[in-house]
Structure formats: structure tokens, C-alpha cells
Amino acid sequence: MSGQVKGNGPRFKNNVKISERHGAGEWLAERVLLVVVLPLGLWVASTAFTLAGAGYDAVQDWFANRLNAGLLALTAVVFFGYVSVAWKVILEDYVPQPGTRKALVALLNLVFLVLAAASVFFIVRMALGSAPLPAGFGA
Amino acid sequence: MTQPSPTSGGASSDRTGRFVTQPNGHVTPLSPHMGIWRWHVTMAASILFRATVIAATVGALIVVAWLGALAFGPDAYATALATAGSPLGLFVGFGLTVVLFSFILNGTRHTINDTGNGLTIKSSTILSRIAVWAPVPLAILFWVVLFAVGRVSL
Numbered sequence: 001m002s003g004q005v006k007g008n009g010p011r012f013k014n015n016v017k018i019s020e021r022h023g024a025g026e027w028l029a030e031r032v033l034l035v036v037v038l039p040l041g042l043w044v045a046s047t048a049f050t051l052a053g054a055g056y057d058a059v060q061d062w063f064a065n066r067l068n069a070g071l072l073a074l075t076a077v078v079f080f081g082y083v084s085v086a087w088k089v090i091l092e093d094y095v096p097q098p099g100t101r102k103a104l105v106a107l108l109n110l111v112f113l114v115l116a117a118a119s120v121f122f123i124v125r126m127a128l129g130s131a132p133l134p135a136g137f138g139a
Numbered sequence: 140m141t142q143p144s145p146t147s148g149g150a151s152s153d154r155t156g157r158f159v160t161q162p163n164g165h166v167t168p169l170s171p172h173m174g175i176w177r178w179h180v181t182m183a184a185s186i187l188f189r190a191t192v193i194a195a196t197v198g199a200l201i202v203v204a205w206l207g208a209l210a211f212g213p214d215a216y217a218t219a220l221a222t223a224g225s226p227l228g229l230f231v232g233f234g235l236t237v238v239l240f241s242f243i244l245n246g247t248r249h250t251i252n253d254t255g256n257g258l259t260i261k262s263s264t265i266l267s268r269i270a271v272w273a274p275v276p277l278a279i280l281f282w283v284v285l286f287a288v289g290r291v292s293l
Contacts, residue, residue, distance in 0.1 A: 056213040122206035132212025
């Protein structure tokens with residue numbers, strides 16, 4: 001980023017804005033992730049119905065099924081991947097300052113990465129029937 | 140391959156006087172802003188999808204908290220279940236199902252439109268109306284059945 005006012009405008013190659021050349025990849029990633037999330041969303045709705053009000057043992061049995069645990073982990077990873085791109089698009093529209101925008105995008109990506117990792121961690125522990133936390137972490 | 144001229148049928152028949160010349164020389168209509176765009180349900184569906192993504196992110200935080208409570212054992216889960224079963228918890232739960240159905244339906248509309256389908260005035264209006272309104276009756280049905288089968292009670 002140069003400090004010159006004139007250097008900050010859009011750059012062109014053969015009269016086509018450079019961002020128009022690679023912007024499609026991000027758009028396509030957002031669309032593909034959404035297409036994967038949608039059927040998983042239906043499955044989440046049916047799962048929410050199954051597990052609503054369920055006791056601890058019933059939920060534990062549900063997680064013991066590897067298909068359930070695997071689909072839930074997949075949902076967590078793909079969903080947070082999707083919202084990462086979706087939030088970037090929202091920030092690009094509403095935060096005009098490049099520095100603030102990049103900082104916010106980076107911060108949200110970090111948050112979503114941590115949330116996805118925490119989800120998978122919790123899901124794996126439930127699927128394996130691990131002792132309740134903080135077992136294994138000094139307790 | 141020749142590109143269609145962006146000016147054909149556009150600026151010449153401009154009734155708004157709001158065409159702008161882009162930096163690359165293309166003459167295009169100014170992007171819609173709230174102040175100059177006639178209200179239509181497609182517009183509501185579009186902005187609602189953004190709101191839904193934001194709300195779904197909040198919902199995901201609650202789901203991760205639920206997963207955490209499970210991983211921390213039966214006592215933590217009992218606390219989480221009691222919170223979810225409280226009047227406020229049920230209200231938030233209802234909101235989350237609205238968000239979930241909104242995400243599914245509006246995301247489907249978005250995907251259909253992105254593949255170039257359903258873009259006539261009639262079909263895009265129908266798709267948008269479904270995406271905007273259907274989540275509410277679906278969520279009500281979801282909770283009515285949950286209460287009816289006794290899974291959830293006040």
C-alpha cells in the first residue's frame with residue numbers, strides 16, 4: 001500500500017480491473033461452500049429435533065454413532081469456512097477504511113478458526129467417550 | 140468473442156439519469172442504494188440473507204457452547220439444558236430455528252439465482268417471498284410438534 005493518493009486507485013490490465021480477474025475465485029468458493037452447507041443445514045434441523053430436550057446419556061449415544069459425529073464435525077468446519085468468506089464480503093461492503101477492514105477480516109478469520117477447532121475438539125471427545133473436561137488437562 | 144456493449148439499451152433509455160462511467164470506460168447503472176431503489180421483495184430477501192448469516196454466526200456460538208457443555212460433562216450439560224429450557228432459552232431457541240430455516244431457504248434462493256436460474260420477475264419474486272416468509276411458519280410447526288410429542292415443555 002503506497003501512501004500516494006494517486007497510487008491507491010484500482011489498477012488495470014487490458015482495460016479490465018485487476019480485481020475483476022481474480023475476484024471470481026472467492027465468489028466461487030463462497031457459492032461452493034454454501035451448496036455444501038445447505039443439505040447439512042437440513043440435517044442440523046432434523047438433529048435439533050432429535051436432540052431437543054434429550055438427557056446427557058441420550059446425547060452421548062448419539063455422538064457414539066460415528067456418522068453423526070463425522071457429519072457434525074464436517075458441518076462445523078464447512079459452516080465456519082462459509083461464514084469466514086461471507087463476513088469478508090459484508091465487511092468489504094460496509095467498512096471503507098482498508099486498514100480497519102483487513103484487521104477485522106483477519107480477526108474474524110482467527111475467531112472462526114478457533115471456533116471450528118474447538119467444535120471438532122469437543123465433538124471428537126464426545127465421539128470417543130472421553131472423560132469430562134478438564135480431564136487430561138491437569139485435573 | 141465480442142463482449143456485449145454495456146451501453147446498449149442502457150444509458151440511451153435511461154429514465155433515472157443515474158448512469159455512471161466506470162474507471163474502465165464502461166457505462167453502467169449506479170449500484171442500487173436505499174434512497175433511489177423501488178422497494179421489492181427481492182431486495183428484502185437479499186439483505187435478509189446477510190442478516191441471516193450474521194444471526195447464524197451468533198447461533199453457531201451457542202451451538203459451540205452446547206458442545207463445550209457436553210464435553211465438560213453431565214453437570215455442565217444439565218446447566219445448559221436448564222438454560223435452554225427456560226422461557227428466555229426457548230425464545231432464543233425459537234429464534235434460532237427461524238434463522239436456520241431462513242438460512243436454508245434463502246441460501247437455496249441465492250444458489251438458484253447464482254446459477255442464472257429463477258431470474259424472471261415472477262420467479263425471483265416467488266423465490267424471494269418463500270425465502271422471506273416461509274421460515275416463520277416452518278419454525279412454528281417445528282416447535283408445535285416438539286411440544287406435541289412432549290420433547291419440550293414449559
